[in-house]
Amino acid sequence: MSARRMPLTIGALGIVFGDIGTSPLYAFREAARAAEAATDFAVLGVLSLMLWAIILSVSLKYVTLVLRLDNDGEGGILALATLLDLQHFTPGHRGLLLLVALVGAAMLFGDGVITPAISVLSAVEGLELVAPSLTEFVVPITVAILLVLYAAQRAGTHRIGVLFGPVMTLWFVVLGVLGLIAAVKNPIVFTAINPLYGVELIWSAPEKAIFVLAAVFLTITGGEALYADLGQFGRKVITRAWYCFAMPGLVLNYFGQGALVLADPTALRNPFFLLAPNFLLLPLVILSALATVIASQAIITGVFSLAKQAIETSFLVPLAVKHTAEEYESHVYIGTINVLLAILSISTVFVFRSSDALSHAYGIAVATAMITTTVLYVSAQFRLRRWPRPLTALVGIVILSIDMVFFLPNLGKIPTGGELPLALAGFALLVMISWRVGTRRMSEILTRRGYVEIEELEGSLRTSTVVHRTAVVLSRSSVRVPVALSRLNQLLDVSFDRFVFVSVKVAGRPRIGPSERLFVDTVSKRMSRVSLVVGYMQSVNLPALIAPALREIGVDPGSVIYVVGHERPLPPKRIRSVRDVLSFVFVVLMRNAARAADRFNLPHKRTLEVGYPIGFDASRAPDARPPSGRANPAEVVLPRK
Structure with missing residues (x-):
């Protein structure tokens, strides 16, 4: 990689990969617990499922396919909606596509509440290993960090944003190094590259399959951000950052956690932090907290940007928008949205109180948003006619099948907390539909008044x-x-x-x-x-x-x-x-x-x-x-x- 390209790649690591990059804090732990065993068979099966989820959903769907379709350089659900000209509503199948786009946008608003809560909470929980006496302070410390994070939004992050890339670069390097050290001590984990291990795990215990797949999905919950942030860095930069830093760091860390649990099943209580030697535990907790704050910041900025797009395309009520960086049009602050996110995210921490409990509510909103992206992507490909129609249909069936493999198991989370993101998304959807229908009706009334x-x-x-x-x-x-x-x-x-x-x-x-x-x-x-x-x-x-x-x-x-x-x-x-x-x-x-x-x-x-x-x-x-x-x-x- 040339010296000229490195700054952009590092910048992309700080903005694009924060969400998916902090998944190792909890994803393997929850998936292994769902398998209810720490045997070679279960651990290798879970690792195989996680690896192929990353390959198929992130590398194949997003990096290889979806990133190649943009609206004048921009990506994301609303970019696809405007590419399909859905902002000018007409009845019929286009009306249905408009509803799909609004559902996807609403789900991302719901995800914007839960992601900061589970990310910061999972990082602060590392203090329990440093000093067990601090366990009772995990929730207050998490709330304090979130309060500072949301309070700082008004000033913008352009002054400290230059640090995001280097910190996340260090984070992915640490992920890879810690994972590699543990994996080479128990190299059997590398056999999980064989997808048959994952298939056999699902086949051997179908009654556990939905819980395992729902937990495995936590590995790829940040995949949608790759497309949403396309306009800031472009496809080539995001692709380089993924294959050179993010994907190797993630895969090695997951394999390292698997190797650690195979050697010591009790390590399943928190395999991520137990990868580090005792003298590095506190620095790792601090680095984790920084990484989750950066990931949360990226999510919050993404919600602000999504809301601004929705306002400008008449999908959302006009709100006061403040630009926090002249050189970046997407860096905006919307006070009303920020207050709502802060109240809901902090309330979520108080209600669930642990990343383990919150993981049961996490995932269903992102899984739904991924399906809406697929539907809009395939519809846009049909409209643009870049490929023969049979090939477009085949690609659509393949990536929709990948999405459904994770969406259907996540429906099982509804009784255990999954109703939270659905309720949040439902509220956002009600607001957008009401605004859309109301503005159209008001326009009709004004027209009938006789201009x-x-x-x-x-x-x-x-x-x-x-x-x-x-x-x-x-x-x-x-x-x-x-x-x-x-x-x-x-x-x-x-x-x-x-x-x-x-x-x-x-x-x-x-x-x-x-x-x-x-x-x-x-x-x-x-x-x-x-x-x-x-x-x-x-x-x-x-x-x-x-x-x-x-x-x-x-x-x-x-x-x-x-x-x-x-x-x-x-x-x-x-x-x-x-x-x-x-x-x-x-x-x-x-x-x-x-x-x-x-x-x-x-x-x-x-x-x-x-x-x-x-x-x-x-x-x-x-x-x-x-x-x-x-x-x-x-x-x-x-x-x-």
Whole structure:
């Protein structure tokens, strides 16, 4: 490996492989316990299953196949969804694919709660071997670490992020060295390369098979991160990091743990830490804690990035997003998400209190997300027609079969804690579906209210009071006049010298270059239209982005007034159907959503917000007028000083 490539490879180890890299802390222990024996037959069978799970699921599915399919360089479930153009919902099989994408995204939100809890908890449990008297402090120390981790999110990790790669590189080297030392003392473990050992273990005790396979799945729970982080490093860098560092370190460590348990069955209580000699035990605990914090940080950052993508593609309610590193668009902080993750993750630690107990809840969300990735991947391959259709179908059947081998056993975890990630994912799915359905319904209601065409605006406006300024009016449509402007004119009899209607469209690509971003159209002397197209990974500083277009039409960007509509949905009076439930949830979300003025970074002193109610009660007329027939009042929020 050249010196030029090494920094990128080390960087990938710190971001991409944190989750899967910390699995040795608990994966082999749980799989061997599920086999209920420390015999050569059981240990070799477990090692064989773990090795081939890594080969088939991570190396074959993700590294060899899935990483080769990207959306303009980006990967992940929502990247596949936008590649399939699912953000523009249409009924039929595309609607089903949209549901699959939302389920996958929801499962990753659920995983974002459990992964930090089990990772940090399993590392801190090493203190029990250093000093048994510290056992009662494992949970408080874990909670303290998580509190510091979540509290530090607001400041961003770009300053200390340079340390993540070197620490994780050291981690994988230590994994490999400790495992190799133990394995060479009992080289029989290398015969586990033969997949027949795993097959025989499952065949000999089918009643234990589901528990063994569910535990073996813990070995590969971080595999989805390889695809989700594709945009940061690219396929070649991730592939090099996997084959040169991550995979050798993981496999050798698992084999070393197996060799240790074969030599001393009592070591099964914590085979990872018992690989180290006594004088290295405390340093290994410290290194493990650092590795799990880095892994947790990668998961949290991934959830923030996923949430931002969901917001920009209208899959999630708009929330306040703060960029923590100018050079990395994916490094964002979302306060609402961070608080939810912190509360739920810390509560999970208090409820389960050990990584052993928490492992029974871990895995089902990731297994489901992997299936959704496979379904979307195969659908995209069919659409792009890169391969012959029979070959695409065959590949889809093979990798879906691999996923199902682990998904079905994980269903057995539902009675023992697996309902937790499903409940978390269900909540996230309810939020996304409610937002999706609610925004579509609100758009239909606004359309039925009877917009004025932009070309007809001059003839419909009153002109008794004209403000001698240019109004930049945010519009959902590039064709019709927004309700906000019409209401402002009706209520206050106010008009402007000149109007610039700006519509923002989020493309199905992560990034849009400057040459493709702006489209300007002159409607008349008083009116112009600006269409802004951005990628779903890009931040939107609207004044800065449209400034060139304003100058092009002779408008000073520093003197314009921004006019923004603010819809206030009214909840149904009675809950009589699923649609009413979704509408009620949407109303709650809408009232807590970030305002458009904040999302688009509009200058507060030059922004005029006009609020107007929208009724979601099925018994009301679509335009939400009260029974008296009078128009609903609008609220006008004047520019802040």
